[in-house]
Amino acid sequence: MSRKMKNKVVSNLLIERIAAEGKCVAHHEGKVVFVQNVAPGDVVDVRVTRGKSSFLEGEAIHFHEYSKDRVEPFCSHFGTCGGCKWQHINYDLQQTYKRQQVLDQFTRIAKVEIPEVLPILGSQQTQYYRNKLDFTFSNNRWLTREEINSGESFERNAVGFHIPKMFDKIIDIEHCYLQGNISNDVRNELRVFALENNLSFYDIRNQVGLLRNLIIRTSSTGESMVIVQFGADEPAEIALVMNFLHKRFPEITSLLYIVNLKKNETFHDLEVVTFAGKSYIEEEMEGLRFRIGPKSFYQTNSAQAYELYKVAREFAELTGDEVVYDLYTGTGTIANFVAKQAKQVIGIEYVEAAIADAKLNAQVNGLDNTLFYAGDMKDMLTDDFIARHAKPDVIITDPPRAGMHEDVVNMLLKLEAPKIVYVSCNPATQARDVALLAEKYTVDKIQPVDMFPQTYHVENVVRLTLKP
Secondary structure, eight states, X not given: OHHHHTTOEEEEEEOOEEOGGGOEEEEETTEEEEEESOOTTOEEEEEEEEEOSSEEEEEEEEEEEOOTTBOOOOOTTTTTSXXXXXXXXXXXXXXXXXXXXXXXXXXXXXOSOOOOOOOOBOOSOSSSOOSEEEEEEESSBOOOHHHHHXXXXXXXXXXXXXXXXXXXXXXXXXXXXXXXXXXXXXXXXXXXXXXXXXXXXXXXXTTBOSEEEEEEEEOTTSOEEEEEEESXXXXXXXXXXXXXXXXXXXXXXXXXXXXXXXXXXXOTTSOOEEEEEOSOEEEEETTEEEEEOTTOOOOSOHHHHHHHHHHHHHHHTOOSOOEEEEETOTTTHHHHHHGGGSSEEEEEESOHHHHHHHHHHHHHTTOOSEEEEESOHHHHSSHHHHHHSOOOSEEEEOOOTTOOOHHHHHHHHHHOOSEEEEEESOHHHHHHHHHHHTTTEEEEEEEEEOOSTTSSOOEEEEEEEEOO
């Protein structure tokens, strides 16, 4: 089937709806056809890129009709970058499909009785909403088909984002609509400076080169953090780069660098050097201050994070007498956010540096009813741990995209807390875990929150109540 269908062109397909992971759905001769970069209502010719007995995948090569729900993409990199795949769909429809995605996952995977999914909480900002971006330096810039066919030579150094599914190809980003403040100026001017001074851009295949990675974090308080990762330990060149950034952008409140000679860009085990300013920036929420270090996790949409945490607090229905367990607490943002409404909050997180931040944030905000512990959740949340602490009245859990380990789910079933508030960035794994928890819990509230406009990603909050 796949050999026969591959590269075949199917004409005049009506794009019907959006499915999981942002792909759109059409039908051809009884088979589902998944197509990227189209909108419901488009009529297109599709070249098949993959064929199976039950479905096809393809790319649109010609448009006969455009959907009434289409809008003009605002970014010149749209279609190549892969970061904002829904720019061509109006924002109201984006929200409709995100809410539907939550409903579909719970219907298909959880298979439990659920209440009506509440209207999604949309984002007031649909551009420049991120507070953190990572850019990669590369000596192997992605060239367009037109550039390749021109026969001309082009600058191959770039700083930008990885092309989807191509680890060694980087699209050179001129303007990114995801992050405002100084983000675009820092990236573009550092690129120019590096080219003018013949500084080497990283070669990911051969693992050599000076400039490797650029991380920019901003906050609603007006502070900014810039982290440069260097792939070579060259003190003179490092100083040249860092002095340039310090003098050109004196408004950077936290200017840091890392020498990373490893084969990957993770730096949780590496020293971060403070070149100028503070070693952290601060975020503010309802008068609470949160210190965010270079290794700290913080929700990347600050304004929507506030809306998300308000939903979690509302679902918890705290009166001031409850013991709350905050699982996967990160830097303790949710734990500290609800602490004033609880008797005690106990946070658990895998990353030790994050727990250090959580403790510091509690201290900075004068909170004395929080306890934080570092360790693998499935190893920490044990009978012995429960015996040493009060049993929870409410459990708030905000796991990574993979969801909760089965051992953690089993412990939640054993603990039988009256309420569980489950915050998730992946409704599919959330629905899977809810199916397991349904042995003892019912779902009585579901609230989607849009943290990432122009993408298919959606955050979701579910409240589970212990069965009588």
